[in-house]
Amino acid sequence: MTKILTKHFDEPKLHELETYKRLDGYKGLAKALTMTPADVTAEVLKSNLRGLGGAGFPTGAKWGTVPPPDKVPGPRYVVVNADESEPGCYKDRVLLTRAPHQLIEGLLIASHAIGAKESFIFVRGEYQNQYDIVEKALKEADDAGLTKTCSIKLMRGAGAYISGLDTALLETMEGKKAWPRQPPPFPTVAGLMAKPTVVNNVETLSMLPFILREGGEAFAKIGSPKNGGTVVFSVSGHVEKEGIYEVPMGSKLRDVLELAGGVRKGHKLKAVIPGGTSMPPLLEKDLDLTLDFDAIRAAGTFLGAGGMIVLDETADAVEVAHNIERFLTHESCGQCTPCREGSFWSEEILERILDGKGTAEDMPNLTRMGENITGKVICALGDTVGVIARTWQQKFPEDFKKRIPHGQAS
Amino acid sequence: MSAKTAVKSPFSPEQEKALEGWTKAYPYSNMGLVEALRSVQDWNRMISPEAAARVGEIFGLPFNRVWGVVNFFPTFTIKPTGKFRVGLCHGLSCFLKGSDKMESCLEKTLGVKKKEVTPDGKFSWEPMECLGACEQAPALQVNDRLQGAATEQLIAKLKDLK
Ligand SMILES: Cc1cc2nc3c(=O)[nH]c(=O)nc-3n(C[C@H](O)[C@H](O)[C@H](O)COP(=O)(O)O)c2cc1C
Ligand code: SF4
Ligand code: FES
Numbered sequence: 001m002t003k004i005l006t007k008h009f010d011e012p013k014l015h016e017l018e019t020y021k022r023l024d025g026y027k028g029l030a031k032a033l034t035m036t037p038a039d040v041t042a043e044v045l046k047s048n049l050r051g052l053g054g055a056g057f058p059t060g061a062k063w064g065t066v067p068p069p070d071k072v073p074g075p076r077y078v079v080v081n082a083d084e085s086e087p088g089c090y091k092d093r094v095l096l097t098r099a100p101h102q103l104i105e106g107l108l109i110a111s112h113a114i115g116a117k118e119s120f121i122f123v124r125g126e127y128q129n130q131y132d133i134v135e136k137a138l139k140e141a142d143d144a145g146l147t148k149t150c151s152i153k154l155m156r157g158a159g160a161y162i163s164g165l166d167t168a169l170l171e172t173m174e175g176k177k178a179w180p181r182q183p184p185p186f187p188t189v190a191g192l193m194a195k196p197t198v199v200n201n202v203e204t205l206s207m208l209p210f211i212l213r214e215g216g217e218a219f220a221k222i223g224s225p226k227n228g229g230t231v232v233f234s235v236s237g238h239v240e241k242e243g244i245y246e247v248p249m250g251s252k253l254r255d256v257l258e259l260a261g262g263v264r265k266g267h268k269l270k271a272v273i274p275g276g277t278s279m280p281p282l283l284e285k286d287l288d289l290t291l292d293f294d295a296i297r298a299a300g301t302f303l304g305a306g307g308m309i310v311l312d313e314t315a316d317a318v319e320v321a322h323n324i325e326r327f328l329t330h331e332s333c334g335q336c337t338p339c340r341e342g343s344f345w346s347e348e349i350l351e352r353i354l355d356g357k358g359t360a361e362d363m364p365n366l367t368r369m370g371e372n373i374t375g376k377v378i379c380a381l382g383d384t385v386g387v388i389a390r391t392w393q394q395k396f397p398e399d400f401k402k403r404i405p406h407g408q409a410s
Numbered sequence: 411m412s413a414k415t416a417v418k419s420p421f422s423p424e425q426e427k428a429l430e431g432w433t434k435a436y437p438y439s440n441m442g443l444v445e446a447l448r449s450v451q452d453w454n455r456m457i458s459p460e461a462a463a464r465v466g467e468i469f470g471l472p473f474n475r476v477w478g479v480v481n482f483f484p485t486f487t488i489k490p491t492g493k494f495r496v497g498l499c500h501g502l503s504c505f506l507k508g509s510d511k512m513e514s515c516l517e518k519t520l521g522v523k524k525k526e527v528t529p530d531g532k533f534s535w536e537p538m539e540c541l542g543a544c545e546q547a548p549a550l551q552v553n554d555r556l557q558g559a560a561t562e563q564l565i566a567k568l569k570d571l572k
Binding site: 084125127128155159173193238242277307327331 | 436448483555
């Protein structure tokens with residue numbers, strides 16, 4: 001199967017500059033530096049690369065909205081989003097650990113494309129091991145003169161999931177509470193310290209060396225329509241072989257599950273969360289679904305950041321929904337009332353159902369609340385609060401009813 | 411004497427220098443604030459109002475501005491943590507792999523409830539949200555470094571940390 005990012009992962013010293021260079025490392029950057037920024041962006045547009053941090057926004061199109069230096073002079077930045085905190089996602093951790101130079105090369109290519117002379121890698125604080133690895137790789141790159149065109153600085157977060165949302169990331173970097181901003185303006189116009197800023201995910205940027213080296217067309221050919229290249233799934237939960245699996249965009253859910261050794265022996269599949277716990281679950285009947293940003297929407301869910309959690313029949317939908325709402329309550333930044341209060345009350349209701357004290361009104365109340373939250377808040381975390389409150393009970397009503405002593409709602 | 415110099419710094423001269431350093435680490439001084447507060451948390455295992463006030467002076471920011479940040483981020487605490495701050499993930503993948511049992515094991519082995527510190531100041535533990543290590547569930551970390559999947563053996567070995 002075609003691999004791009006993990007192709008050389010059997011090389012034990014891939015994290016070192018010498019090994020990385022021997023395996024075509026920094027050739028994409030060399031190529032990019034012979035091209036104009038506009039041509040680099042055009043190549044990335046052609047590749048159909050989509051943002052792999054969760055939203056799937058076309059990367060070349062995002063860069064294209066940065067005002068050129070002759071229109072808006074002054075600094076502009078690229079920020080690497082290495083805040084990875086969505087439950088189920090850990091591919092960025094593995095990419096940072098095994099291939100830090102691939103990311104640095106990608107970042108330098110992106111910086112050239114938008115004319116950034118200074119860029120940043122924002123790493124979640126809990127990835128101290130990865131921070132050390134990237135710091136070392138960056139030192140190697142500095143010493144080798146690779147960062148002459150754009151200097152790179154590191155920064156760590158402080159434990160908040162919401163810092164991973166691009167505008168909240170920028171607030172965190174500015175030394176503020178991680179309160180998401182209400183766009184417009186979008187970060188590409190007014191981002192870090194109100195300067196034009198591109199925020200891209202670790203995996204997205206790590207694709208760039210290949211795209212520049214082999215061409216956008218070659219990358220596009222690997223994936224499915226409008227979804228170029230590959231995607232790295234982080235698989236966890238009730239499977240035989242947890243781990244990361246890189247597959248071409250447009251692979252089938254069944255294929256990824258198979259790579260992970262299938263559902264653990266002696267058990268039956270109950271649900272698959274495709275992209276991290278914010279994404280509604282899929283069922284056994286969805287196994288032939290195509291995995292790319294567009295196709296998966298037909299099934300009412302999202303590819304997200306590829307954090308695939310597999311649940312077998314031992315998982316209880318009430319416990320799962322409660323676990324996710326508890327997480328969202330903890331992580332809500334609190335600035336929108338529907339999200340702050342709605343996450344809290346969803347968690348409370350689910351806890352009551354778990355304790356066997358649910359009432360007939362609880363399920364319809366969760367649905368009603370859910371409908372009143374999604375779309376009425378600043379950011380996607382709040383939308384998720386509503387989505388989780390509705391979807392798990394819709395997909396697994398038996399699990400809920402069984403725990404509510406007085407049966408169904410009237 | 412100005413109000414500024416009236417407050418005695420709660421930091422050593424080296425610490426003062428390190429904090430000053432964070433004001434110059436990035437293109438705008440405020441960009442160093444979260445990193446500066448991370449240092450304070452590391453040194454003191456908590457951030458007191460006095461420490462936050464002094465950081466504010468160094469950054470030229472009002473106390474409330476800094477205190478708001480301290481209270482927002484889970485890494486920062488206004489009560490002490492142990493020298494070894496143990497985090498056990500209770501995110502979904504880790505919950506599915508028995509994180510609740512490992513919470514009981516931590517409580518029993520370390521002899522304190524969550525977010526409490528052992529009498530020698532060495533340990534505290536707390537449930538944490540997804541640590542980005544869902545394939546090593548239930549994931550356990552010490553001071554922001556992943557240790558692997560929590561087992562009774564791994565937790566027993568924590569006692570050897572120096
Ligand atoms: C609540 C929330 C949390 C997010 N966390 C992350 C994250 O940890 N890492 C990430 O790359 N993107 C995260 N995103 C998506 C970012 O907002 C942004 O879309 C992304 O970093 C852009 O990079 P990309 O275009 O390369 O995907 C999050 C979004 C939301 C709504
Ligand atoms: S939706 Fe929730 S997390 Fe997002 S800005 Fe509003 S309160 Fe904060
Ligand atoms: S859910 Fe525990 S590490 Fe991700």
